[in-house]
């Protein structure tokens with residue numbers, strides 16, 4: 001479902017060149033749940049961004065459900081992302097002057113013009129993520145945990161085959177984290193593949209993952 005082959009990623013800034021990933025190869029099968037762990041700066045977010053087609057590798061190949069997303073130009077990689085991937089970002093990336101409902105609705109607009117269908121999907125996912133009571137609130141007025149639940153709802157609204165999540169429980173209390181992990185478990189049982197970058201001990205205590213991959217200085221070490 002997700003394949004990385006000999007992937008390198010360098011970031012060039014005016015000050016320096018950063019070797020963020022070096023020769024990463026990994027394979028996540030359909031319905032498999034893999035956790036990425038590693039110290040801050042080890043390259044976890046870069047791996048997720050490459051799979052989502054949000055950035056390109058310096059060399060190597062990234063495949064998502066048979067499509068070589070690393071080789072597609074922007075509108076086509078965005079299409080693969082919209083159709084197949086739900087991305088839960090570390091920093092939410094919500095639009096602050098839109099409501100909860102409008103933020104969740106956004107990924108659906110390009111593919112689904114039927115207003116009733118859209119409304120039903122958004123309402124269902126808001127209930128699932130326990131944020132329906134704030135449907136009409138602008139997201140700039142939400143707490144960190146509430147914003148996180150909106151970003152989770154937005155990632156799930158398209159019923160993606162793949163979930164990529166960057167520290168998804170960082171802003172949730174233990175009860176909400178348990179609820180979220182439970183939700184991931186039911187998605188996994190429905191065949192959704194997931195790659196989750198996390199330090200949250202709950203994921204490890206609950207033995208949630210099929211596999212844990214450790215990244216160190218841009219290299220897979222275990």
Ligand SMILES: Nc1ncnc2c1ncn2[C@@H]1O[C@H](COP(=O)(O)OP(=O)(O)OP(=O)(O)O)[C@@H](O)[C@H]1O
Pocket residue numbers: 011012013018019020038039040041042043044045046047
């Ligand atoms: N856009 C960028 N430009 C330059 N360097 C970057 C950029 N994005 C990431 N880096 C660098 O690449 C390396 C890997 O960063 P990345 O964000 O992938 O790590 P991470 O493991 O997700 O860290 P964290 O757990 O703190 O989120 C770091 O040295 C980081 O400073």
